[in-house]
Amino acid sequence: MDNSTTGFENTPSIVFIFIFSIISTIGIIQRYLNIIMGGEQLSYDVRVHWMPIGNAILSGTAPYTGEAIDNKPPLNKLFITIFSIPDGVYPWFIGVAIINIGLVVLVYIISIDWFSKEFAVVTSLFFVVALPLVDGTEYQPHNVALITILASLIIRRAIISGSVLAIGMMSVQYTVLAVPLIIFKMYQAGNENLRSWLAKFICGVVLIFTLVFGSIWILFGNNSLIGSIRWTFLIGPGYILGTSSSRPSAAPGDVTRSFFHNPIFAADVLLDTTLPLLFILLPAGYGIYYSLSTAKKKELKLAVVGAIILMVPLIVRVFHHYLIFSLPFICILATYSYSVILGGVSVGEDDS
Numbered sequence: 001m002d003n004s005t006t007g008f009e010n011t012p013s014i015v016f017i018f019i020f021s022i023i024s025t026i027g028i029i030q031r032y033l034n035i036i037m038g039g040e041q042l043s044y045d046v047r048v049h050w051m052p053i054g055n056a057i058l059s060g061t062a063p064y065t066g067e068a069i070d071n072k073p074p075l076n077k078l079f080i081t082i083f084s085i086p087d088g089v090y091p092w093f094i095g096v097a098i099i100n101i102g103l104v105v106l107v108y109i110i111s112i113d114w115f116s117k118e119f120a121v122v123t124s125l126f127f128v129v130a131l132p133l134v135d136g137t138e139y140q141p142h143n144v145a146l147i148t149i150l151a152s153l154i155i156r157r158a159i160i161s162g163s164v165l166a167i168g169m170m171s172v173q174y175t176v177l178a179v180p181l182i183i184f185k186m187y188q189a190g191n192e193n194l195r196s197w198l199a200k201f202i203c204g205v206v207l208i209f210t211l212v213f214g215s216i217w218i219l220f221g222n223n224s225l226i227g228s229i230r231w232t233f234l235i236g237p238g239y240i241l242g243t244s245s246s247r248p249s250a251a252p253g254d255v256t257r258s259f260f261h262n263p264i265f266a267a268d269v270l271l272d273t274t275l276p277l278l279f280i281l282l283p284a285g286y287g288i289y290y291s292l293s294t295a296k297k298k299e300l301k302l303a304v305v306g307a308i309i310l311m312v313p314l315i316v317r318v319f320h321h322y323l324i325f326s327l328p329f330i331c332i333l334a335t336y337s338y339s340v341i342l343g344g345v346s347v348g349e350d351d352s
Contacts, residue, residue, distance in 0.1 A: 009117060016121050017108050023128045024100045024136075031137040032093040043138050046092060050139075053077070054084025062220040064227025071239065073232040074212050075170040076141040083139065096139045099147065104128060106150035107328045111335075113154070114299035119335055126280050126331040133276045135321040141171040142321050149178040149310075150328060153185060158197045162204025169205070170212050173236065174313045174325065181306050188298045240316050257318045269318040277323075280334035283341075287333030290340060303332040 034040040041047060049070070056067040063077045064070070070077065083091045107127050111120035130136075136143065148168030155161040161182065168175035186197055217225040241260065259266045274281055284307065291300045306329035313322040 013108065013112065013117065013120070016117075016124065017105055020104045020108070020124045020128050021101045024104055024131060025097050027128075027132045027137045028093050028097045028100065031132075032090065035089060042089060042092070043135065043140075046139060050076075050080040051084060054080040054082075057081045058084055062224045063216065064224050064231055065220075069227065069231065071231050071235055072141060073170040073173060074216055074228050075144075075167065076172070079139075079141065079144065079171070092139045096137065096143065099139075099143045100131060100136060102147050103131075103143065103150070103328075106147065106154070107331070109154060110150060110328070111332060114303075114332070115336075119339070122338070123328075123331045123335045126334055127328060130277055130280060130327055130331065131324075133320070134273075134323045134327060135319075136324055140321045140324070142174070142324050144168065145172040145175040146324055146328070149175060149181075149325070152178065152182055158200035159204040159207075162201035163208050164204075166205040166208035170208065170232075173232065174322075177309050177312055177325070178306075181302070181309055184305050185302055188302060259315055259318075266318045270314065273314075273318060273320050273323060277330075280330055283337035284330045284333035286341075287337040290337065291333075300333070300336055303329045303336075307333060 031040070035042060042051075053068050053070055057063060057077065058081060061068045063074065068077070079095070083095050085091070104124060104127065108120045108124045111123040115123075145168035148164050148166075148171075152161045152165040152168075155164060165175065165178060165182065168178070182201070183194075183198065186194055213225060213228060216228050240258075257266055257269055287300070288304050288307070291297075291304045307326045310325035310329065311323070313325060
């Protein structure tokens with residue numbers, strides 16, 4: 001179909017971004033109203049873990065000591081402390097509304113850059129519809145991490161790209177899974193100085209790590225620094241295996257959601273997580289097949305790598321919000337499949 005006949009090309013992108021931002025915010029407002037009227041509760045993480053930690057830090061407890069121990073990196077401490085400054089639950093929802101608008105903008109930008117405006121509109125629609133189904137209407141540091149992953153894919157300067165992704169790593173450890181994705185993107189681009197680019201990228205990561213952990217040491221001392229390094233880097237194997245030493249006493253975790261401990265229950269939860277998303281997961285699966293067998297478009301192959309690599313956290317624990325990492329790439333693959341099967345959406349030209 002000719003783009004000129006659809007009206008998409010004559011409508012400014014800001015209009016679509018505004019509409020999808022409103023849609024994503026409506027879900028958050030509904031969630032907030034349900035909570036303050038007593039129909040629902042805040043998520044377990046926010047209610048039982050992060051709000052008490054934020055309040056403890058505001059009361060003078062140093063991060064990673066006493067009641068402020070958490071198995072997330074330091075920047076998550078910063079976010080939950082900021083959200084805990086005002087009384088009430090509304091700051092948590094304002095925060096996630098801003099984060100999700102950022103996600104909408106980045107998903108749209110990537111989609112229009114890789115494919116077309118029509119493609120970006122459909123992909124963004126899938127994304128905002130799916131967000132509530134992966135617990136995207138309440139704060140999770142994974143939402144913040146996803147912003148840094150998408151931004152790092154857009155940014156071309158290596159040191160800035162590395163610095164941005166490091167912010168995500170300092171929010172959620174799983175963000176490191178995006179490093180192979182970004183390297184693959186640079187390899188696809190035919191970067192002749194890939195080693196030099198990677199060295200600068202690593203410098204950007206190290207710069208942010210140094211600033212974050214240096215700030216922890218200067219502001220809170222040795223105990224917080226040691227604790228932050230331990231809970232950020234050293235508990236990974238234990239968390240995967242479900243050892244008690246890898247889980248803070250305030251948040252013992254749920255190893256029943258681990259395929260390593262209870263594969264039958266984890267599989268059941270995975271079905272509960274994925275069944276509502278079949279409208280994008282099934283066509284995304286076809287998109288993976290189509291990419292590997294027929295399509296030559298490098299951006300489609302990049303979406304395949306992103307969707308697969310960023311699903312790895314679901315092997316460790318099956319939580320709805322773990323699926324948000326791969327959600328933009330799943331939506332891209334779903335849109336491509338629908339465009340191939342049904343037609344009518346411009347996907348750009350295959351690479352020769």
